[in-house]
Amino acid sequence: MPRLIAALLGLLILAGCSASPLTPGDGPAGSAPPGAGAAEPPAVEVTPAAYDLVIAGGTIVDGSGAPGFRGDVAIRGDRIVAVGDLGRFVADRVIDAAGLVVAPGFINPHSHTHDDLLNPFVERDAKASLMQGITTEIGGVDGRSPVDVGAFLAQLAEEGTGVNYGMYLGQGSVRAHVMGWARGPASEAQLAEMKRLVRAGMEDGAFGLSTGLEYQPGAFAGTDELVELVREIAPYGGIYATHLRSEGEAVVEAVQEALEIGRRAGVPVNLSHLKIVHYRNWEKEDAVVRLIEEARAAGQRVFADVYPYRAPDYAVNRPLAEWAAALPPEHLLLVDGVPAELQGLTAAEAAAALGAAEAGAAQAILARYPSARVVALVSSERAMHRFYAADWSVVSTDGEAQPKLATAEEARRHAFHRRSYGAYPHLFEVLVRGQGLLTLEQAVRKATGQVADELGLKSRGYVKPGQYADLVVFDPETIADRTTWLSPQEYPEGIAYVLVNGHVVVDGGDWVGGRHGRILRRGED
Known part of the structure; x- marks a missing residue:
């Protein structure tokens, strides 16, 4: 009997010596980690992604017509390389786009x-x-x-x-x-x-x-x-x-x-x-x-x-005499050849201001101001x-x-x-924000991705990785066409940044410029 007990004890000792040590994650679910004194795994240093430029925290309206979403856009060279929550990163420059729309150019x-x-x-x-x-x-x-x-x-x-x-x-x-x-x-x-x-x-x-x-x-x-x-x-x-x-x-x-x-x-x-x-x-x-x-x-x-x-264009700043008989007076906007107080009024409004009947409005104005010029609507x-x-x-x-x-x-x-x-700011100011004819996403698509699709431009028109970094960043609440028929050359409001092939050409609303455009040929990337 003593010999049998000794043999069993020897087998138990051998089994204990040959068992593999536990490592984290081994064993049944919920089991405790190794006891005190077990070696901790070495810390791993995660290197942040590096970019040339990040447009951070904007509402990305990507040109597809899909709803906008909050995120970041990372650019390296002339391309967009990442879109979404970038996590940790380093960049030569970061543009804070909070409250702004980031859209394709x-x-x-x-x-x-x-x-x-x-x-x-x-x-x-x-x-x-x-x-x-x-x-x-x-x-x-x-x-x-x-x-x-x-x-x-x-x-x-x-x-x-x-x-x-x-x-x-x-x-x-x-x-x-x-x-x-x-x-x-x-x-x-x-x-x-x-x-x-x-x-x-x-x-x-x-x-x-x-x-x-x-x-x-x-x-x-x-x-x-x-x-x-x-x-x-x-x-x-x-x-x-x-x-x-x-x-x-x-x-x-x-x-x-x-x-x-x-x-x-x-x-x-x-x-x-x-x-x-x-x-x-x-x-x-x-x-x-x-x-x-x-x-x-x-x-x-x-x-x-x-x-x-x-x-x-053929109806801009034309002699009123050319159009007086062709259009109703409410379709004729006075721009030149009349006193300043009549500029910007329709011929119908100007005639009323002069005490003339609307029926003969254009002729009444011509009788007083024969050099009157109009924009014909x-x-x-x-x-x-x-x-x-x-x-x-x-x-x-x-x-x-x-x-x-x-x-x-x-x-x-x-x-x-x-x-x-002013055409594109007018679209967003009047047809999106003012009249609600289009949603923001619909208007962006009609100005970007849909055009790229029709023309066969495979690497422009969308905010997504792999696309060229042609981007516009604007305030959807303030973007506005500042032109009028009296002052047709006015830069818009509400456009903060514009990028062409990764180069910032409008910076904080200010003109930077530079000839960074590319020649596009049908069928080329």
Whole structure:
């Protein structure tokens, strides 16, 4: 018996010696950690992420249309690298965006900036555009562009540009190059040469072909000729962007023609600066909307860009005598050639102030002030609002980055339009905050991500990792268009920061500038 007890004790001692020591996490759930004297694991130092710039604590409205959310945006080089709660980080600079919206930089799909490098009223740094949050512009619109797209873009790249810039090839310019101002259809040889130029433009990176069918000589082309040219852009994924043949009396037929051209050529259609002009045509709004929505329902890709003002450029600072018989007095806004107390009033309001009857308001004003000049409010505001509310519309300016002149009087004398300084702030001030026509997220999407999607810009238009750091930071409660028809060149309020490819060009509302834009070519990142 003593031998058996001794053997059992030996086995127990061996088992105890061979058992593995407990480590944290071993054993049944809830068991105590090792007793006193057990070695603690070494502390691990977590290195904070390092960034060039962090925009911290803003409301991120990312361009997708999704609700905004509070978070941070981290930038390294020219790209966004992180979005959300960044946790611990180090950065060369941190911008406090508390109470502000952080959105993608606005993409203007219809711009006349850089149409002519020698134009003294085009500013290469694009200050007017950047101060209102535009970081990307698409030119070559309304059928007007350099015919040699490659040479133009190379020159612009060499000189530098404040905004990212891409362009269409203009059909009117191509026709003028081949046919001059000749009316009538192109000959077989002329058509072949125009088609060759269109292909060359697409090879050089044009986003598509634009037309300005109210302008000569592009207007001399018939529908069939346009279809032949537009077909040339289809293999490249190009877009047909058209200033319609009519925006007034024949606007319905003009929309039909544009849709027919896109359908026959097999390309998307961009209806440029869509509007309905002259009050006698405003009831055509239903027919225009119906055509667009029926085409989209049938599978055709169609979108329209719209700017938020009632006067086109040709109706700015014109002689009252030209318009007196064409429009009701309430559609004529006096801007020059009258005493200061009448400036900014409609002809109807001015006539009342002068004790004249409204029925003969314009003539009564001309009798006293024959040099009176007006802004003609010819576009339908109701149609504009309906277009903006539709899911097929995006925002544009139809303007250019004009340098600011010394006085408002000088700006009026050059008939400068408010849109070049105030279109995007106007959208948020009036249509979002003032009228509630769009939500903040809808308006941002129409100015950013939706435009990028239509144009095929894969790395711009959204606040998300991998995108280029084109950003605008603004106060949704104070962003405002400060332009008026009497003072059309005023920088907006409420835009705190603007970034182009990671560079801060508007800092705390102040202009910094710099030519940090990139040349954009169709299909490139």
